[in-house]
Amino acid sequence: MFRIRSKSKPGVKMLVKLTPKKAFNIPVEAEVIKPGNFAGKGKSEIESIIVWQGNKEVMLGSIFDVEVEGVDDKDKKKIKILIEGDASRIKRIGERMTSGEIIINGSVDMHCGALMSGGKIIINGDADAWAGREMRGGEIVVEGNASNYLGAGYWGAEKGMRGGIIRVKGSAGNYVGEHMRGGEIIIGGSVGLLPGLNMSGGKIVIEGDAVLPGGEMKSGMLVVKGKVLEMLPSFRFEGKEVLDSIELKKFTGDLARGGSGTLYINSIPEV
Amino acid sequence: MIITDVLCPFCGDLCDDIIVEVEGNKIIEVKEACETGVSKMMGHERIAAPMIRENGKLRETTYEEAITKAAEILTNSLRPLMYGWGSTTCEADKKGIELAEEIGAIIDNTTSVCHAPSVLAIQNVGLPSCTLGQIKNRADLIIYWGSNQAEAHPRHMSKYTSFTKGFFTKEGRKGKHVIVFDVRKTTTAEVADDFVQIIPGDDYRVLSALRVILAGAGDVVPSSVGGVPKEKLIEIVDRMKSSRFGVLFFGMGLTQSRGKPYNVANAISLVRELNAHTKFAVMPMRGHFNVTGFNQVCAWSTGFAFAVDFARGKPWYNPGETSTVDVLNRGECDSALIVASDPAAHFPRKSVEHLAKIPLIQIDPCPNLTTELADIVLPAAIAGIEVEGTAYRMDGVPLRLRKLIEPVHLSDEEILSRILSKVREIRGD
Amino acid sequence: MELLITNGIVYDPINQISGEKVDILVKDGKIVSGVKNPKTIDAGGRIVMPGGVDMHTHIAGGKMNVGRMLRPEDGRRCIESRKKLTRACTGYSVPNTFATGYRYAKMGYTTTFEPAMPPLLARHTHEEFRDIPIVDKGGIPLLDNHWLIMEYVKSGDMDKLTAFIAWMMNATKGYGIKIVNAGGGEAWGWGKNVRNLDDIVPNFDITPAEIIHGLAEANERLNLPHSIHIHCNNLGHPGNYDTTLATFDLVKDVTSHNRQVMHATHIQYHSYGGSTWADMHSKADAIASYVNSHDHVTVDPGQVMFGDTTTMTADGPMEYELHMMSKRKWTNKDVELETGSGIIPIFYSRKVSVNSIQWAIGLELALLIKSPWKTAITTDHPNGAPFTRYPEIISLLMSKKRREEVLKGVHSAINKRAIISSIDRELNWADIAIMTRASPAKILGLDKHGKGHLGIGADADIAIYDISPEEDDPRKIQSALSHAKYTIKGGEIVVKDGEIVAVPEGRTYWVNPEFDGEATKAMLEDLAVKFKEYYSVSLANYPVQDAYVPHPVEIKTRCKNAS
Incomplete structure (x- = not known):
């Protein structure tokens, strides 16, 4: 057994610890893992919650050792889920989460925190693609790296992330904040291709480098504090501005689509 | 016998002005088509009979045994993948999609790696x-x-x-x-x-x-x-x-x-x-003659054009996750059915390595690199030469493929239909 | 199988039955006068009607499928798993084929007509028909922008025109003549449009008015069961009601055997006054007044409902205009020698003045047109809203109270620029039975082929709704119409308690006009040239093969005064 340590948020009344039993290749789809869904449930009830692995339904208890501490709590805000181990084949953790907290001491598979509107997810590892997809509120912290389509939209949809905040300590893949409309993404390292693609609101700050930032940008703010390795030919240089005590070059675009987004960059090749 | 207005089952242009001469159930001349089209229609090396791999080697068997084994593999899979469909009829595509729905598979076509x-x-x-x-x-x-x-x-x-x-x-x-x-x-x-x-x-x-x-x-x-x-x-x-x-x-x-x-x-x-x-x-510029057709059939029957995951009964479409190369590279699937395509020749090495690891079923008229990895090989009649059916040109114009000669083998549609019946039998439906 | 439906309150307007307790007997898929050993359904005082008939719904073919491919974000809505009998369902405004069949059946509908089949792509439409379970179908080919049609109308060669239309019905397995923005499709081939009935179609020296009149005459010479089915020019433009009235007037000299000579569809989009979007207002009263005083025109409203949907029409230039206004993703597909199409998502917002007025106009038309026999209930699915919103629309037409509830939340422009708040009329169940069954069947000419009524010999397509005529709570009405207690299709129970219990394949209606005059030979020579020189497919591969219509219902007609 474990205890709710004093370090935990004072508000936490119920702690659910999930320890993966073994590694597997076929991913588990576990959007059921979110605080609101565990409220009012005991160990055996949580163990018998159904998740999908491939085309079969299995019980959560066959994937994880489940421990529950604290009194049942109908107040979803005070529930904390701790995944103690590797979840890199567990998709959709915290999808549509509204409140409470999830901590993963390991990496997570795709769609972690997708469509979440409240609460907090801390990933002490890497996040696979589509973390925070179509996020509306709340907070995601990735201590490692994030993959492609961080805080992005769904295929065909015109609105991606609309609110909340995503912080990645490491780097992120391609298309960060694709179709972003609100909220904030902060990347400690570098990103791949086309961050802020189709963005129409919100703010992305990249501490490291980026390639072709701001394609199809309509509005919103995109900051690249490292190097822009390649620049689009469809942004207008507006002059220099000091932002967070660094002098940055300010551009507007993407003019290819008549956009008026703001792109701040530190250095670019040959402009 | 001279047959006019024949459709060429090669590229996405789906030319429909080909003239073919047939003698004794053999195509002896093809006019108007391009060189590749002529070569495709004149015929290639064929797979002679159904085969099953035993002790590392393929041995010939009956359709019945091969289809039963294929159905057993698919029924027992947690995450089967069904890929290909570039060079077959829409009728086969329909049957494939029905099978995918039945067994909770991912179904995807060659669009996944081209368009x-x-x-x-x-x-x-x-x-x-x-x-x-x-x-x-x-x-x-x-x-x-x-x-x-x-x-x-x-x-x-x-x-x-x-x-x-x-x-x-x-x-x-x-x-x-x-x-x-x-x-x-x-x-x-x-x-x-x-x-x-x-x-x-x-x-x-x-x-x-x-x-x-x-x-x-x-x-x-x-x-x-x-x-x-x-x-x-x-x-x-x-x-x-x-x-x-x-x-x-x-x-x-x-x-x-x-x-x-x-x-x-x-x-x-x-x-x-x-x-x-x-x-x-x-x-x-779409490649295979009916790659567009699969997208059409898949869209009207599932709502999505390719890369549809039926694992949970409800279709989930998310290319990058449910698309073939991504599924293979992550080693997600535990069996695969390949229809009218040769992924072993065209896929990235990592994908092919996973294909080699899992039970692999192939339906194809001709032997190719994928045959060498396959555990079950089901020879099929050639769409547009031995089987009639629908194909969609690259611009979405649907045309009816002709049957020019009598087939020796079953059509893709028939093979899939039999696999589906066998699956239902195994599941006791 | 035999059925006896007893204790139902029957609305069968074609047979003058209006809310009476009548037994209905079914044998071998038809309504009969006697049965021996039937299964009995006790309707328990509930409403019984013929199966619903949707005369204008874009359910199948190139456009709808392009819509599905364009909108996975719509596809992921309303998803249902595969069940023992039913395939997986997806989509709200662009549902997959299976969902389309099941959802219609659940609403008690058994006949659905796709009103915009591009001839070159007709095979596609029929392929999708095969995968729409349960309901009967028909497809109306788009003919007005066809080069040969325009050439024959121009040269005044009625015989060849008639011969070509007859050939087209066979080639497309089509049901009638669809006209969309006459002449505009060809102009759109160059990025242009025609606005008025007297504008010249570029390179063809012909006007929309001439095309429409020529096709109306040919339609009557061929004795087609349906009249010309027209999407008027100038769709969606402020002030377009003038064009609409002029279009109606164009064909008043054309005589038909015993029905309208023009069905003008989704007339809501054609009933606008004003000259800009700022002063656009309802002219539903002018349109309704014309329809009330003339018998040669029928209309359906094409009701707009608030929310997200997908517009799709053969009116390519109109879709481009919509794109230029909303800047949303836009697909266009011109079809060589024949027609075109455009597809774009749309959100009708109750906070937007124009959308609120559009919503009002549809209802106004349905309420101001006195005779329900001159209209039908449609949303021009999915243009105004998906067909699944019909029950809600019916509840609005039946309840002024419900309309007032909605009116509270819409844009205030509706008070000055629409008429809806001044209309007290509430439709009754007999009106609804006419507008959702009897009238669309009659307008399509299907009443003579067993649709839209429950007389002896009619198809045993029957809906039983879990509501009695006295119940007037609009929400109850909506819920009862959404989930039929029973839907019976061709004598088979397909829906019970709102759930699908059987999935027969539907049939496809098509018209085979007999026309063997000399003109056919000459027309075929002209046609051969078109294929040799201009089409990208060969003539031999063009006609839809029988394999695509596995359950055909062929309606033969004889041509008047064929030469």
Whole structure:
């Protein structure tokens, strides 16, 4: 057994610890893992919650050792889920989460925190693609790296992330904040291709480098504090501005689509 | 016997004016088709009989045994993958989709590794397009981008574009301007009026530059973009605007280079914006003769064009996650059924390695590299030669494939239908 | 199988039965006068009607499928798993084929007509028909922009025109003549449009008025069961009601055997006054007044409902205009020698003045047109809203109270620029039975082929709704119409308690006009040239093969005064 340590948020009344039993290749789809869904449930009830692995339904208890501490709590805000181990084949953790907290001491598979509107997810590892997809509120912290389509939209949809905040300590893949409309993404390292693609609101700050930032940008703010390795030919240089005590070059675009987004960059090749 | 108006089951142009002579259930002559089409229709080495791999070697068996084994594998899989469908009929596609739904599989077609970016781009920005006859009759500006159709679609230029005459294009080649954008001077570029060479991976930037010039903000464009001088870009935009009817065809040079779907979306957006000035259309140059047909059938029966995951009963579409190469690279699937395709020859090494690890079922008329990895091989009749059925041309025009000679083997549709019955039998439905 | 439906309150307007307790007997898929050993359904005082008939719904073919491919974000809505009998369902405004069949059946509908089949792509439409379970179908080919049609109308060669239309019905397995923005499709081939009935179609020296009149005459010479089915020119433009009235007037000299000579569809989009979007207002009263005083025109409203949907039409230039206004993703597809189409998502917002007025106009038309026999309930699915919103629309038409509830939340422009708040009329169940069954069947000419009524010999397509005529709570009405207690299709129970219990394949209606005059030979020579020189497919591969219509219902007609 474990205890709710004093370090935990004072508000936490119920702690659910999930320890993966073994590694597997076929991913588990576990959007059921979110605080609101565990409220009012005991160990055996949580163990018998159904998740999908491939085309079969299995019980959560066959994937994880489940421990529950604290009194049942109908107040979803005070529930904390701790995944103690590797979840890199567990998709959709915290999808549509509204409140409470999830901590993963390991990496997570795709769609972690997708469509979440409240609460907090801390990933002490890497996040696979589509973390925070179509996020509306709340907070995601990735201590490692994030993959492609961080805080992005769904295929065909015109609105991606609309609110909340995503912080990645490491780097992120391609298309960060694709179709972003609100909220904030902060990347400690570098990103791949086309961050802020189709963005129409919100703010992305990249501490490291980026390639072709701001394609199809309509509005919103995109900051690249490292190097822009390649620049689009469809942004207008507006002059220099000091932002967070660094002098940055300010551009507007993407003019290819008549956009008026703001792109701040530190250095670019040959402009 | 001479059969006219035959459809050629080779490329996405789906020519329907082929003349075939048949004698004694054998095709002895093919006229009007391109070389590749003739070669395909004249016949290849075939798989002689159903086979099952035992102790590392394929041994011949009956359809009954091979189909039963295939059904057992699929029924017992947690995450089966069904891939291929480029060169078969829509009737087979339908049966395949029904089977995928039944067994909770991922079903995906060759679109996944060629024009998936086009589908994704269309979902982003749409597709102002038309049928090929519209281009034949009207187009005076023809652009090929990253598409060497002189080799991939040999009759394209003579039937629909550069070298044909139509109602409003009576002058033929003389009245048309042809531009090729590519990273190297292809055979298509040899016969163009203009060849624009782009630095590999810079398609997106060149397209953005063209659009920003079109939008009237060309002053921000640097002196050269992607290896193309600014003056050239301005000249091209002027030519586009002053054409009466322009068309932009794009191939895998655009869809598979850096930025994939967003290159395509950028190209489509350029065409869309040109419609404020003149009539302009855009069209993906689809490869296999019925790769488009699978997308059509899959869209009307599942709601999505490819990469559909039926694992949870409810279809989930998410290319990048549910697309074949991604599923294989992650080692997610535990069995695969390959129909009318040769992934072992074309997929990345990591994907092929996973295919080699899992139970693999192949349905195909001809032996190929995938046969060497397959555990169960089901020979099939050739669609469009031995089996009739529906195919969709690259522009979405549906036509009926002819049956020219009697088949020795079962059709893809029949094999899939029998697998489906066997699956239901095993599951006790 | 035999059925006896007893204790139902039957509305069968074609047979003058209006809310009476009548037994209905079914044998071998038809309504009969006697049965021996039937299964009995006790309707328990609930409402019984013929199966619903949707005369204008874009359910199948190139456009709808392009819509599905364009909108995975719509596809992921309303998803249902595969069940023992039913395939997986997806989509709200662009549902997959299976969902389309099941959802219609659940609403008690058994017949659905796709009103925009591009001839070159007709095979596609029929392929999708095969995968729409349960309901019967028909497809109306788009003919007005066809080069040969325009050439024959221009030269005044009625015989060849008639011969070509007859050939087209066979080639497309089509049901009638669809006209969309006459002449505009060809103009759109050059990025242009025609606005008025007297504008010249570029390069063809012909006007929309001439095309419409010529096709109306040919339609009557061929004795087609349905009249010309027209999407008027000038759709969606402020002030377009003038064009609409002029279009009606164009064909008043044309005589038909015993029905309208023109069905003008989704007339809501054609009933606008004003000259800009700022002063656009309802002219539903002018349109309704014309329809009330003339018998040669029928209309359906094409009701707009608030929310997200997908517009799709053969009116390519109109879709481009919509794109230029909303800048949303836009697909266009021109079809060589024939027609075109455009597809774009749309969101009708109750906070937007124009959308609120559009919502009002549809209802106004349905309420101001006095005779329900001159109209039908449609949303021009999915243009105004998906067909699944019909029950809600019916509840609005039946309840002024419900309309007032909605009116509270819409844009205030509706008070000055629409008429809806001044209309007190509430439709009754007999009106609804006419507008959702009897009238669309009659307008299509299907009443003579067993649709839209429950007389002896009619198809045993029957809906039983879990509501009695006295119940007037609009929400109850909506819920009862959404989930039929029973839907019976061709004598088979397909829906019970709102759930699918059987999935027969539907049939496809098509018209085969007999026309063997000399003109056919001459027409075929002209046609051969079109294929040789201009089409991208060969003539031999063009006609839809029988394999695509596995359950055909062929309606033969004889041509009047064929030469």
